[in-house]
Amino acid sequence: MADADTARLCAEIVRSVFGPLTATVASVLLTHGRLGFPQLLRFSRLKPRTVRAAILILVQHNLLWHAQSDDEGEAFEMNIDECLMRLRYGRYVWLAERLYGKSGAEIVQLVLDHGKLRPPDIIAQASVYDPIKAPAVLSQTLHKLVEEGYLKPSTVLSHFSPRDKLIQYEAEEKRKISGFPTAREVREAKEVAVARLKREEEEAEQIGMRKAVEEELEVDDKVYFRVNCERFNIHIRNKLIETTACERFNECAGAVLRATLKATEFKQRKLSDVRSDPTSFASVAMHLPDDVDLAAGLVLQSSKKQPTMTLIKEYLGILASADNPTAAGRAASFVSLGGSRVQVEFEIIARRLQRRVLEAVARERHGDEGVRIIRLLSDTGMMDEKQISKIGMMAPKDVRPLLSAMSAESLVSLQEVPKSADRNPTRMFYLWYVDLQKASAVQVRNLYKTLYNIAARRQAEQDEPLLKAVLEKRQRTDVSQDEERLLTRNERELLAEWEKKREKLTVLEMRVEEAVFILHDLGTFKINDD
Template sequence: MADADTARLCTEIVRSVFGPLTATVTSIILTHGRLGLPQLLRFSKLKPRTVRAAILVLVQHNLLWHSQSEEEGEVFEINIDECLMRLRYGRYVWLAEQLYGKSGGEIVQLVLDHGKLRPPDIVAQLSIYDLVKAPALLTQTLHKLVDEAYLKPSTLLSHFSPREKLIRYEGEEKRKISGFPTAREVREARETAQARLTREEEEAEQVGMKRKAKDHSHKASKRKAIEEDMEVDDGVYFRVNCERFNIHIRNKLIETAASERFNESASTVLRATLKATEPRQRKLTDVRSDPTSFANVAMHLPDDVDLAAGLVLQSSKTPPTMTLVKEYLGILASADNPTPAGRAASFVSLGGSKVQVEFEIIARRLQRRVLESVARERHGHEGVRIIRLLADTGMMDEKQISKIGMMAAKDARPLLSAMSAESLVSLQEVPKSADRNPTRMFYLWYVDLQKASTVQLRSLYKTLYNIATRRQAEQEEPNLKAVLDKRQRSDVSQDEERLLTRNERELLAQWEKKREKLTVLEMRVEEAVFILRDLGTFAINDD
């Protein structure tokens, strides 16, 4: 069951796309937890036909899990992660267009609009205006999207809650243990259940491609050879693989961080390193990229790049490109600082003639930067100083913080209390005696990165909901709504300059500026959400 801010945001997302009735069903499931159809009918007070239609829509768009249990019968549960991913759908379409041209963007947009589709339906809907050339181009682009995992098959397993299956598998493994299980046996049972679930998911997603046999005739010898090739299975429904597109968003954030830390040339070298290993990047949970050679990195550099512009060279003669690439990779790896601090500030790691991008180290640094920006906005530079001091040093008491942080004790005490109320810092009690008397205890402050990220993530969800509500309220203003409805007319849309008055055009221009500002703000907040939620899985895995 989701918290209040997440539930409101998911309900608003569903309402803006599928209407108020489907949003009502979504809100009830998010508020009460997973429910069966009789409970949904009783809580929603809607007609059975309406509730069934809403359930079908949510299942079609991968927003609803359903499962069968002996105690409760068939129950439904909202897929919160898939619902929140809808905020990035526009960016997914843009990325597909950048990678595979206009046809790639159209295919991804069509699949996102319908939830899941079969290849013949995709080709048929997009080639209605060009029945000669379009089908071949769309089929080729669709093959690339499926082959490189931007589209993945929608199987029966994808409609069941993985959390429920994991609990059931873990229970089966624990029942195999005789006697009282130890902590090691419980951990091994959990790992075995997770490996079983992962194996099932990987096997289920192998149905997207099938082998076909082609006959090639040789004109001279008249002999035929049969060659096996892969093609997209026309009988499988495909959906968009959000994680594959999220990898591109992560890589862009890494490039931006390198550009801010060093310069554009270092960012270009890091971008080439990411592109060299991009085809093998399939999951956001990868700790680091696959190793690649320096020569492979140099091959992915743009032809017109001037790497020498970002370095201070001893001589006027420009060194070879490979020498410059090695120099930049050494800077990105913090080769001049072989200490834990240098390791924590690196972007890549070097091993012989191979280089790897350190995703986990960069993600932790980006996550910490988001928390520091929150502390700076709410508590000033003193709050950032405390966050950095505790994150670098570990647990400290109040006197040590005020002394090392060069702050007066009367200023540090209320600041720590305020930051503790927002979970930016946490308090650990260490008793001096067995009676745990509060007067005989050490009180140590520290930064719990996972707890702070979780609390700030809820605050960001609340901000996203407020942005969506503000946009909807602005759009429902009577004067603006009348002008927007007028612009929807076919005659007005073809000649707005002549059929709209000057006041109406000015009102529309003001609305476009407001909507643009709200969209930019939404993108910035969503970027922080991506860092804390999607890149914050490393901290969860460590626990």
């Protein structure tokens, strides 16, 4: 069951793609949580035939989980994360085109439009305009997409909630414990359950390829494939890291970091990886473009032309903060060096990006003083009001209302430490600190609310009667072929104004979605935060 802002955003996403009836079913599930078919009928007030059709649509597009139990029978639950991923589908198609050309973009677009498809259906629909040459190219591209994990098999396991499976496996492991379980035994049971679920998922994803002749593999025509969002999210993360390095240092440092990421990109499968696999300096040099002038980004003492490998080592030393071997230097690094091997530190970079987003929110709402408090508490830890006032060089009368306002938005949190056993409020220490996990969760909900408002604003602008009439007129075949002659000047100006508004809303939506990606998708490391 989602919170109100997330539920509204997911319902709006479903409505914009599948229409109001399917959105009604999705909204009921988002609002009430898991429901059986009779309850779904009662709350939605739709006909059984309509609800069944909506369920089929949502299942086909991987937006609905099944749950089968002896007590409740079959129940349905919305897959919220998969629904929110639809905001990035345009970027996934763009990434597929950059990686595999037009044929890759066509295949990914087709699978996204249908939810899941078998290889023969993909080839048949994508080659409808060129049935002679296209099938061979598409088959080759499809093989690469499946082999490298951009398309994954849609199995029976993927339609069941992983949370249900995890609870079931934990219960099975706890039943094996004799007597009253200790905390260590409970923790071990959870670890075994998580490992079992992960192993099942990995085994299920291996069915997409089968042996054709000896060691060669081919795509299994009987398996339905869906888009692996996490594989595309890795490219979004890597581009974000590269952009951050360019902003911090220069374009040459960003190019070296991009080459380091590309050297291990084929092994990067999960966003939750703490760091990349180690790679050599020679591999980094191999993935560096030939037209990059590394010497332009450094101030060298010698006027002689330095070897490329020497310049790469210099940049990697800068990215690793080698000149500052302290905790602060490590927290500001992008990579870590070990002999002749280099690794990109995903967790360190993610925490730094999350903190930057929270500081931006604090600056927008509470000015530079709010940012000062966030940085002070993040670097120092728990502090009371007097210490914040003294070290932050702020007047006590300004600190208290500012802390109260920031606490209301969960940017800072309060910890009570009793002086005595009776826990008398007058005899307590009140310490302020930054709870990164809580602050990020609250800001993600606010960002979901912003995304819903953007979508609602776009729809309201589009439904304005005069603009709606012009848009419907432009969809006519004769008008779309000759807009300059068949549309009046006022209609063309109205369309141009609408295009500008839509572009601004799209840019804003992309910026907000990037902040969501940093706080939510890269927030998997916060569970390990001390």
